[in-house]
Amino acid sequence: MITFSSVSLIYPNAQRTIVEDISFTVNEGELLLLIGHTGAGKSSLLKLINGLIPHHTGGILTGEISVAGRSTRALKPGELADVVGIVGQNPINGFVSDIVEDEIAFGLESLGIAPEIMRKRVEEVLDLLALAPLRRRNISELSGGEQQRVAIAAALVTNPKVLLLDEPTSALDPIAAEEVLSILHRLVHDLGLTVILAEHRLERVIGFVDRIILIHGDGSVDLGPARQILSSSPIAPPLVELAKKLELGEIPLSIREFRKIAPEISEAPANLIEKLKGDAILTINSVSASYDQDQRSNALKDVSIGINGGEIVALMGRNGAGKTTLLKCAVAQAPLTKGEVRVNQRDPKSFTDKELIRFVGYIPQDAGDLLYGQSIKQECDLADLDNGVEPGTTLSIYKELMKIPSLNSHPRDISEGQRLGLALSIILSAQPALVILDEPTRGLDYEAKKVLIKILKQIASNLNRSVLISTHDVELVAEVADRVIFLADGEVIADGSSREVLKASPAFAPQVSKALPNNSWLSLSDVERYLSERN
Amino acid sequence: MTNAPRASQESFHPLFWWLWALTLLVILLLSSSTLTSISISIGAIALVLMKRSNTYWYKSFRWSLRLAALAFTLRMAIGVVIGVPMPGQVLFTIPSIKLPDLFVGIRLGGDVTSQRLSAAFDEATLLVALILIFAAASALSNPHELLRVLPKKYYGMGLATVIASSVAPQSARSIERVRAARRLRGESSSGMASFRKVGIPVLEESLERSIDLAASLESRGYGYFPNPSRYRRQIWRLQETLALAAPIYALIFLLLLPSISGTLLAGLVLAAVIIPGFVS
Numbered sequence: 001m002i003t004f005s006s007v008s009l010i011y012p013n014a015q016r017t018i019v020e021d022i023s024f025t026v027n028e029g030e031l032l033l034l035i036g037h038t039g040a041g042k043s044s045l046l047k048l049i050n051g052l053i054p055h056h057t058g059g060i061l062t063g064e065i066s067v068a069g070r071s072t073r074a075l076k077p078g079e080l081a082d083v084v085g086i087v088g089q090n091p092i093n094g095f096v097s098d099i100v101e102d103e104i105a106f107g108l109e110s111l112g113i114a115p116e117i118m119r120k121r122v123e124e125v126l127d128l129l130a131l132a133p134l135r136r137r138n139i140s141e142l143s144g145g146e147q148q149r150v151a152i153a154a155a156l157v158t159n160p161k162v163l164l165l166d167e168p169t170s171a172l173d174p175i176a177a178e179e180v181l182s183i184l185h186r187l188v189h190d191l192g193l194t195v196i197l198a199e200h201r202l203e204r205v206i207g208f209v210d211r212i213i214l215i216h217g218d219g220s221v222d223l224g225p226a227r228q229i230l231s232s233s234p235i236a237p238p239l240v241e242l243a244k245k246l247e248l249g250e251i252p253l254s255i256r257e258f259r260k261i262a263p264e265i266s267e268a269p270a271n272l273i274e275k276l277k278g279d280a281i282l283t284i285n286s287v288s289a290s291y292d293q294d295q296r297s298n299a300l301k302d303v304s305i306g307i308n309g310g311e312i313v314a315l316m317g318r319n320g321a322g323k324t325t326l327l328k329c330a331v332a333q334a335p336l337t338k339g340e341v342r343v344n345q346r347d348p349k350s351f352t353d354k355e356l357i358r359f360v361g362y363i364p365q366d367a368g369d370l371l372y373g374q375s376i377k378q379e380c381d382l383a384d385l386d387n388g389v390e391p392g393t394t395l396s397i398y399k400e401l402m403k404i405p406s407l408n409s410h411p412r413d414i415s416e417g418q419r420l421g422l423a424l425s426i427i428l429s430a431q432p433a434l435v436i437l438d439e440p441t442r443g444l445d446y447e448a449k450k451v452l453i454k455i456l457k458q459i460a461s462n463l464n465r466s467v468l469i470s471t472h473d474v475e476l477v478a479e480v481a482d483r484v485i486f487l488a489d490g491e492v493i494a495d496g497s498s499r500e501v502l503k504a505s506p507a508f509a510p511q512v513s514k515a516l517p518n519n520s521w522l523s524l525s526d527v528e529r530y531l532s533e534r535n
Numbered sequence: 536m537t538n539a540p541r542a543s544q545e546s547f548h549p550l551f552w553w554l555w556a557l558t559l560l561v562i563l564l565l566s567s568s569t570l571t572s573i574s575i576s577i578g579a580i581a582l583v584l585m586k587r588s589n590t591y592w593y594k595s596f597r598w599s600l601r602l603a604a605l606a607f608t609l610r611m612a613i614g615v616v617i618g619v620p621m622p623g624q625v626l627f628t629i630p631s632i633k634l635p636d637l638f639v640g641i642r643l644g645g646d647v648t649s650q651r652l653s654a655a656f657d658e659a660t661l662l663v664a665l666i667l668i669f670a671a672a673s674a675l676s677n678p679h680e681l682l683r684v685l686p687k688k689y690y691g692m693g694l695a696t697v698i699a700s701s702v703a704p705q706s707a708r709s710i711e712r713v714r715a716a717r718r719l720r721g722e723s724s725s726g727m728a729s730f731r732k733v734g735i736p737v738l739e740e741s742l743e744r745s746i747d748l749a750a751s752l753e754s755r756g757y758g759y760f761p762n763p764s765r766y767r768r769q770i771w772r773l774q775e776t777l778a779l780a781a782p783i784y785a786l787i788f789l790l791l792l793p794s795i796s797g798t799l800l801a802g803l804v805l806a807a808v809i810i811p812g813f814v815s
Contacts, residue, residue: 056750081756093744094751096697097679098590105766109683110756112764122766140591154755333715357721369716372732386720412739426720 020219036215085155145176278309287339361427417448578808599670614655623650
């Protein structure tokens with residue numbers, strides 16, 4: 001279906017080639033997973049397949065790529081629209097209509113399909129992706145998972161032979177991700193569609209895929225069956241890492257496969273030391289909030305929580321459950337209708353912005369919003385000035401947190417993980433007692449996530465601060481959080497130690513706990529600790 | 536019926552507001568009367584308020600109003616400070632700077648006469664009316680709908696228009712977000728400094744979004760196939776014709792009766808501007 005023959009790609013002015021002399025073939029009806037570190041070239045490879053590279057984005061291409069017998073060199077992406085559908089990283093940016101139905105019909109309109117056939121195709125796709133009840137809704141009012149489904153429907157409506165998806169689940173909660181992936185699985189099995197998806201969260205997709213393409217980042221790629229690639233890949237889901245740690249000799253791709261080969265491990269009853277809690281830093285007392293002027297719908301309903309010093313608390317729940325609104329309460333940016341918020345015993349509204357950053361450091365969903373400098377050096381200097389600290393403080397914190405890129409690079413050009421690190425250093429240089437992060441793992445690879453985990457633990461233990469983090473990433477929660485607060489439809493439905501809360505929920509349980517249900521372990525580091533104590 | 540029904544019975548044809556704006560623009564430039572500029576400005580604001588909606592392009596109007604206010608202030612300030620000397624009653628005098636002989640006839644500062652002030656006011660109101668005509672059209676028309684009705688011949692133009700007209704409203708949304716983030720860095724600065732700090736990320740984001748939108752249009756075959764079809768029928772209804780007839784009548788009046796009294800014309804234009812507010 002897709003053939004790459006000795007393909008090389010380099011961007012003008014770039015130091016390295018994205019891919020160099022690669023050749024492979026993808027068969028019809030395959031589900032292929034594309035993995036690699038951030039910036040290794042996953043998106044570029046996808047764009048090569050539908051011709052966006054080199055026709056739209058630029059880049060120097062040698063070799064030959066053919067899709068369903070057509071060469072992407074000779075044809076522009078528009079001329080391949082009937083054989084390749086693509087869903088980009090931020091589907092919301094690519095929407096050309098406001099109404100679900102119209103968005104889906106757009107591809108057919110461009111191809112000039114007759115109205116009666118168009119109507120039929122739209123209905124079929126609406127049913128296929130379970131979007132029929134949403135057909136007249138405004139796209140901007142839909143949840144992330146629903147938007148993702150609309151984007152897939154819009155790409156599928158022209159009946160393409162190949163569907164390309166760039167991180168389709170990275171913004172989704174576990175349940176919405178599951179929905180999207182099972183639909184993809186069905187498309188491959190029932191319709192014989194060829195699907196290639198790039199994804200960071202391997203634990204979500206690994207059970208579905210046939211083969212894996214691993215992009216090393218130095219120009220070479222490996223293509224092979226999932227098991228073979230994962231046995232040697234530096235990037236692997238927690239389940240595979242667990243099997244390697246326990247030296248099981250096999251690579252399990254699903255929880256079911258793991259349980260078949262799982263060893264009996266009897267662990268000594270874990271001596272769970274209750275962490276000493278500091279003073280209350282943030283208290284939220286029966287707070288309700290609403291974005292609606294008439295207060296017909298509430299984003300938060302009568303929520304009460306407290307965060308103490310030294311704690312790492314994870315806020316979980318589905319898209320639209322009110323997580324961001326709850327976080328915003330701490331910085332007086334939420335539309336409260338009732339209740340009170342106390343930061344260090346004071347109402348956050350009574351602080352000026354300059355005072356507030358000494359108590360609460362807040363990283364919004366897009367960490368880049370915090371940045372406006374033209375280089376890393378300038379950004380750090382500006383932060384020193386804003387926070388009223390010694391010149392050089394922010395930069396030294398940044399250097400402590402991670403290996404930093406060149407001081408002159410632009411904050412927009414560095415990787416997602418490095419940008420998050422920069423935003424964290426800026427926040428931390430004001431010495432806040434509470435650090436809040438909204439969805440920090442979006443777009444982070446495993447490597448960057450490990451660094452983040454280390455940093456968060458460091459913030460909470462060495463410096464006795466608290467961390468409040470909202471995330472869909474159960475594996476991250478399992479690694480770092482002491483406590484989990486679960487929100488549903490604006491209400492707190494669970495608040496307890498991560499062990500209790502995560503183990504109780506089938507959808508939100510981490511892989512290690514699903515794989516070894518009789519043990520109390522949540523994360524790989526729990527298993528590592530056990531192994532090192534045993535030896 | 537093979538086509539899907541219209542999304543909303545209340546919305547005008549996507550081209551309506553731009554034709555409406557074009558007609559008003561011609562009236563504005565032909566009449567070049569301050570009274571007309573003022574009545575168009577007032578009419579446009581009233582109309583937008585009458586057609587209140589919850590869409591992001593509607594919300595961008597707030598920012599257009601600020602832009603209009605800024606343009607007015609700047610034009611007035613420049614008019615007072617720089618220009619050729621004008622006769623008339625001296626209202627007040629500001630310190631003047633002697634310019635080299637090269638700039639003969641132009642002065643900086645000096646006497647401010649009533650005539651200078653009224654000339655500056657005339658041009659400033661013209662500028663405001665221009666901005667508000669386009670602001671109203673872009674606040675009331677859905678940029679995405681426009682893309683669908685433009686003929687294939689104007690593919691490039693359509694693409695550019697849609698990207699341009701969706702950038703401004705979406706940027707208004709990003710501004711709010713980035714401003715909230717700015718406060719998280721503890722600065723409540725305002726004025727030019729904050730404009731730069733908010734402006735840069737917003738511009739970068741809108742560039743990124745435009746590239747994504749163009750890529751999406753391109754990969755979905757927009758403009759590549761000879762005869763695009765329509766999922767919904769976009770019908771030009773009687774309502775559109777009636778609503779557009781009003782400004783066209785005003786224009787004909789102006790063309791046939793050049794000596795028409797300024798007040799009468801301004802009244803006619805005001806009526807023409809707000810008539811679409813009563814038609815749906």
